Amino acid sequence: MNEINHNSKSKLHGMWALTNRELKKWYKEPILFLLTLIQPIIWMGLLGKSMNISALIPTNIPGLDPTTIMEQTFGTRDYFSFMAVGMVGMTALFTTMFSGMSVVWDRRLGFLNKVLSTPVSRAVIIFSKVLSAALRSMFQTSIILIIAVVFGLQLGANFNPLNILGVFAIIFCLCVGLSSLFIALTIRSTRMETPMAVMNLINLPMMFASNAFYPAKLMPDWLQNIVNVNPLSYTNDAVRQLLIVNTIDYAKLALDFAYVGIFALIVASVGIVLSWRYLRK
Numbered sequence: 001m002n003e004i005n006h007n008s009k010s011k012l013h014g015m016w017a018l019t020n021r022e023l024k025k026w027y028k029e030p031i032l033f034l035l036t037l038i039q040p041i042i043w044m045g046l047l048g049k050s051m052n053i054s055a056l057i058p059t060n061i062p063g064l065d066p067t068t069i070m071e072q073t074f075g076t077r078d079y080f081s082f083m084a085v086g087m088v089g090m091t092a093l094f095t096t097m098f099s100g101m102s103v104v105w106d107r108r109l110g111f112l113n114k115v116l117s118t119p120v121s122r123a124v125i126i127f128s129k130v131l132s133a134a135l136r137s138m139f140q141t142s143i144i145l146i147i148a149v150v151f152g153l154q155l156g157a158n159f160n161p162l163n164i165l166g167v168f169a170i171i172f173c174l175c176v177g178l179s180s181l182f183i184a185l186t187i188r189s190t191r192m193e194t195p196m197a198v199m200n201l202i203n204l205p206m207m208f209a210s211n212a213f214y215p216a217k218l219m220p221d222w223l224q225n226i227v228n229v230n231p232l233s234y235t236n237d238a239v240r241q242l243l244i245v246n247t248i249d250y251a252k253l254a255l256d257f258a259y260v261g262i263f264a265l266i267v268a269s270v271g272i273v274l275s276w277r278y279l280r281k
Contacts, residue, residue, distance in 0.1 A: 022132035086212030100186030
């Protein structure tokens with residue numbers, strides 16, 4: 001019994017040590033931290049404000065209410081609120097995509113060989129990178145939401161401060177899944193070009209083939225099929241349900257959480273299995 005407790009404590013200690021190491025790379029480099037926030041701020045400040053879609057709706061036609069049309073189309077009175085919430089998922093995507101590069105970098109620097117020589121399991125090595133990416137994303141989500149409110153984000157009539165906990169929960173699940181995915185795709189790589197190629201192949205198509213910038217119901221049918229299996233779409237929908245819609249559809253919200261949670265569980269399990277098989281010196 002004592003041996004089991006000792007092994008359990010050892011795993012937790014190894015998890016914290018490796019996760020803290022990953023976080024130190026981030027919070028000890030303030031410039032890197034600022035750069036991760038500048039991109040979504042630019043998207044919100046420039047694209048979100050310049051695309052004033054509600055101004056395209058005529059106001060001089062009797063019986064045509066621009067506010068009603070916006071609410072029926074985007075679920076909110078202005079496009080900026082719709083798009084600003086999409087920046088939350090986008091931030092998670094751009095944060096997690098560097099997880100695979102971290103594994104390659106550790107292998108090339110020789111740090112991975114040292115860790116593999118310790119009693120820490122391979123699964124802990126992988127999950128420490130996943131956990132650090134999730135923690136960074138949740139912190140950046142807080143900053144993004146504060147900036148969005150300053151820019152004019154309109155919260156829904158049924159918004160409750162406790163809904164923020166739901167936002168963090170869905171972002172955590174998404175980050176676990178995406179980070180595990182990027183690591184699984186690059187776990188055997190020894191060249192930095194491989195994770196970079198994977199990032200360029202996945203990130204932009206995944207971002208635009210979602211409802212981050214535009215409602216899926218207005219997209220072509222063939223693209224809707226892709227959007228409907230994209231976990232980023234379910235995350236964006238859940239965050240919008242929790243923050244900006246006036247009436248929350250709890251059945252749809254439960255589906256969003258279930259889909260993203262199952263996605264995270266499956267991909268994280270695949271990442272752990274691959275780490276047992278391919279993570280070596």
